[in-house]
Amino acid sequence: MKASKWLKRHPVEAVTVGRDESLLQAARQLLNHPETRDIYVLNEAQEVCGHLSFRRLAGLFLAHQRPTHTRRQLIERITPSTVREYMDEHVLCVRPDERISDVLHQHMERRVEDIPVVNDDAQILGVIRVADLLRAAIEEEQAETRTGDA
């Protein structure tokens, strides 16, 4: 199925934050949307320029609860900054006319749970949740089983 068609059936708005906002702001935004696992970072032109996962944010805020740190995590812990410095710049997006099955593998490999749909201007149109894909796959399988039984 094409991404645009999926979005029409399962419309999910993206949670976004400006790249010069604080990490605290990003965390608050995410906590206001409990089902969302990724927050998308926008530049001044409202283009997607990065993303931050829930795990990454939780790891940064709960660092003092961890008994072990790498040197990199130590530095992150004592030099808090804006979203810009912690976001992952490599956002795997899908275009509205692309098939979900063509991009799903890459997203699963990168362990992200949401797939952003963007237009040619890198502006975000919505989000495809892997949880919704899973729900749809299960429903489809159950429907097939019922058809077979009948």
Place this chain on the structure above:
Amino acid sequence: MEILLIGILLLAGLAFGTLGSHYFGVPRVVGYILLGMLFAPDLLGGALGIDAIEWTQPMVSVALGIIAYLIGGSASLTQLKRLGWGIVGSTFGKVTGAVLVVFLVVGLGGQLIGDIPGWTFALVIAAIAPTTAPAAIVAVVHQYRARGPLTTTLLGMVAIDDALGIMIFSVVLAIVGGGAGHALPVALWDIGGAIITGIIVGFLAERLSRRLHEQELRLVVLVGSIVFLVGLSEAWGFSALLASMALGFSARYFSGATSERLFEPVEQLEELVFVLFFTFAGMHFKPDVVINYAPLILLYFFARGAGLIGGAMIGARLAGAPRVVAQNVGFGMLPQGGVAIGLALLLAGSPRFADTGTLIVNIVTATTLLTESIGSLSARFGLRRAGEVNQSGWEKGHEGE
């Protein structure tokens, strides 16, 4: 036989370390070292037919390359700028203090006591002295729920001091390893060649990894680049340590904000590397060396401690750190860990240090055992004095619940 032994060292070392930590409350590295000691040629190893440990050298070189890569990439330029003068000044102070005091005390000791090696030996072991064990400090901070300016300073210092330590060690090695006559060109190539090559390989590795979305494939690129660089350093005669650090720094620099993907896969290897380092160091254990050179071991231990504590306190004061930091910062710097052991193992495998390499490994291993225990007590003392114990997060004031 060697492959079988490595397997045994990894599994039994982990079991020893974990059980020791669980039942006796000692750091895991103590178990790793003691297990390695059992397999030393002078102990059980001799009976098992292990009469040489030179075969460990290529693994030590690669493992040190991995650690140097992670150290080089631990901070971005902007993060370094944000650290603040208090952390930077304390770190420079403690590194300078440890190097100077150990060099002078061990060097003078060598003049006064006949069988202690000379000034080159003093210089090399002084270059190992400033490295610390971040894991030990983080464990104390976590255990005592410490929070405050001293805690922040300590965490910042242990995150960056190994980088300074490795730079000093590499420069010292370039100077004493060059030999008389052509020392300067060799030293310049040793350092400059390493930095330039490391930066180029780092740039290429970062660009290549951008095209790879799977973590497993990125790990191949990253470890491949480290091994390639370590091999190239042997062939072209520049410092593998500096080159690997430059690789990490350059990969981090060129990756922009997205550095996690370049380091997280390699960080998974860090404990594996340290188990190898500590068990290999244990295998260098020679009872007669430890007994004969016990005064030198104690001399190094006290000189290092005095240099670290005094240097950190002076550095913090000069940098204008708060009083509570300047008065206590030195106490958190004693634990010595995997980086020091790795550097000592590197010397043990170098023909230039054929006479003193084993002695250096035994000194560093023995003092690591001492500092891993005393260092935690000392760090706790400093944190208590600063009033930063039990100040962390939502558990503040809720101990025992």
